[in-house]
Amino acid sequence: MGELDLDTIGTFVALGGSFSTHRRMDSQPEWPILWTVPKQAIIPEGEPIQLPPYVEDVVPGPEPAVVIDDVGEGLFRASVEEAADAVKGFTVSNDVTAKGKFPAYPYPDQEGSLGRGYKIFPTFSPTLSRYEPLAADAIDTDTTVEAVIDGETVVSGSTDTMDWTVAELVAHVSKILRLQENDVISLGDPSQPTGYLDDASEVICRVENVGELTNPVQRLD
Template sequence: MELPKEDIGKFVALGGTFRSHLDEKDRTYRWPDLWIVPSEGVINEQETIKIPERVEKVKPGSEITAVIGEEIYEADETEAWDAIKGFTISNDVTASGDWPGWSDPDHGMITGVGYKLLPTFSPIFSEYVEKSEEADYNNLSVEVRVDGDITVSGSTAQMAFSIPEMVSFASNICELHENDVIALGDPGNPTNFLDNADSVTCKIEGIGELTNPIERV
């Protein structure tokens, strides 16, 4: 099923959703972080990720991404699951150097969400697969390759929250409509940065494969 970037409504992103990522950051989450990706951040496969010279230590993040099929607000988990019409894959590109991280230099984490909102930093595949049974998403392999080398290898079994729980959470913050998308987090712990790479491929078993060239600008 096709969902090009022009047809996407809100691009909602969740962070802190994988236990492995939480271990990487040494943080405890009662619920996910949430932010809204600006339209200029969204690109499709084969479009170029443009990394500004002023940022560094740019990480990829292969994320299973829910596609909403009907309007929901303040949904419970059953209503949230029923509102999903399919899944696609997105890449949570995140710079992790000093700027523009948290304004407090003594903050325990350097990376702030400002690093995730730069133009072209949220690639998403322009097709989605229709939803199947919830249990089918409990242990899907999640992978990132940078210039052909594996830099992330994990599984949706590492999620700290269920998919219905995360979509319900998002719906309790903002109204969700058909063709809104919700990126549900990634395993974290990449072994390579994108700073000097030529391409990155994110793959999720049964969902898709998203490849983008990379350019320093």
């Protein structure tokens, strides 16, 4: 197991739409959408997910996340094979997202860029401050991804519904950003949550064979 904490994480890259269950079934993008997560939006395992009073319809997003290995001057415009070799291992992230309206979110199509802009969206931490040193193809198929709110499973899916392999996704990101050691790429989630964090006490995100991430939930006055 490898150590990873807020001080050692480099660029945090998030992908959306990589699971077929997280988009309209009649929509097949050429590549998933990509954005970078600001450092202030990352919190460790065990720290409360603090929900401001004006935020509503908040859902968890359990995601497998890739940790990039030492690749010298960086991984840039990599082939799929080079991308696979650059995977150090996997951890777990929680792409907490506000679906409801709130200040600075006047239009529905701004969710991707602004719905995660608070310090607590998304929450992220490697499980127990570590990652699992697995090969790039270790979770490509038949790996369960779940979220549990107060003991109830609200997201349950599988990496079988990912439209790209992990190596393909890493190679795609490398065509946009030069990836360095301990950069993290969160690969997306199966979506279709059946519960909200609005009145919850705790949320657990699990990725089979990788680990689980637990955070309490706190509603602010």
